[in-house]
Amino acid sequence: MQESRRLSDDQLRAWVQYLGAQTVVQRALERHLHEAAGISHAEYEILTRLDGAPDRRMRMGELAAVLFSPGSRLNYRITRLAGLGWIRREQHPTDRRGLYAVLTDDGAEFLHGVTPGYRQAVHDHVIGPLTDDEFAELGRISRKLFQHHLGRD
Template sequence: MQESRWLSDDQLRAWVRYLGAQTLVQRALERHLHENAGISHAEYEILTRLDAAPDRRMRMGELAAVLFSPGSRLNYRITRLAGLGWVRREQHPTDRRGLYAVLTAEGAEFLHRLAPGYRRAVHESVVAPLTDDEFAELGRISRKLFQHHLGRGD
């Protein structure tokens, strides 16, 4: 078996910077959401995915897939959000094993109040430090990494 090649010095510096930047951005967004709403970034993403879904509902399996989240972790988060009154579970009308996560009116209202501050936090953390061209390049690089890990070419 051939040993995999490690990184050149330049690649290693880029890798360490990427890891550090990604960690700092995640921490900044987590801190913003925790301080302003008492929720995690993962919970915020659940709310936004449900808000964008038709009828503000998604099957639990589909939601887990788009969030790249194990079902047990998603179930825990949905239970917490349901306890806050922002999400509810509904049985699928024809599939006894199928469950939907549904964003409640209270959850949508909460999300819409929170969104402007979150957008500012994203802008301050990621957009503002970059030029328009750098931000566009970040998007291209992210898309390429995303497609690679999902096994898609284009």
């Protein structure tokens, strides 16, 4: 069994500050999307990923992988968004087990209407409080952590 490393006081302080910042930013963006559009941050991300995909479609497994979302949770969200008319499911033409999520025209219109306010909220809660250099450093740190967890160090 691996011995746990003790965090120094500075490391612990930085870790707690990171957790607090991540939590308040996530809650602020979640609140903004709920109040402005009646959707969750996860649902916004689904719509965004589909909007950027070729033909606005992705296989469900691929969508789950890029969102780091378990299939059951993704299916729940896709069902909700489909009920709103923003996404439809399509069967793969040659793979009976393959299923696509497709962003509808109504979904794209909804997304494009919500996006300017979302971008403003990101600016207000993340970009605005930081200098350009600090924001660039945040990007470098985030990319490094992301790549580490994908095994791409």
